[in-house]
Amino acid sequence: MSTSTLQQKDWSQLKRSALSAEHVRAQLTALEDWVLVGSDTSPAISKTYRFANFYETMAFVNALALIAHQQDHHPDLEVGYNRCKVSLNTHDVGGISETDIDCARRIEALLKLA
């Protein structure tokens, strides 16, 4: 697959590696309320964002969709009326990679622009 104006990354041909839990925790200290969840064999990083209402929640989900497409990295989302739980991991490495940390940073930056 080739990249486009909107898609800036393509992981299909690139090799990534899993980060240690220790490394992930160190990175998360700079990412407010992001936590390491799951098990050793199926970890993820996760944060629950809270909003005033459904419209704001969906605006966040739509903005996040652009990051996911640009970065070719797609979080699992649990969406409610005024909340969205975002979880990230990297399937090819069976764990957390730099891509997950990078996407978490981009999601945080998105809200700081407002």
Ligand SMILES: C[C@H](O)[C@H](O)[C@H]1CNC2=NC(N)=NC(=O)C2=N1
């Ligand atoms: C090749 C393809 O783009 C990859 O499988 C991407 C797609 N989106 C993805 N999203 C997430 N969250 N993890 C991945 O490992 C992943 N891989």
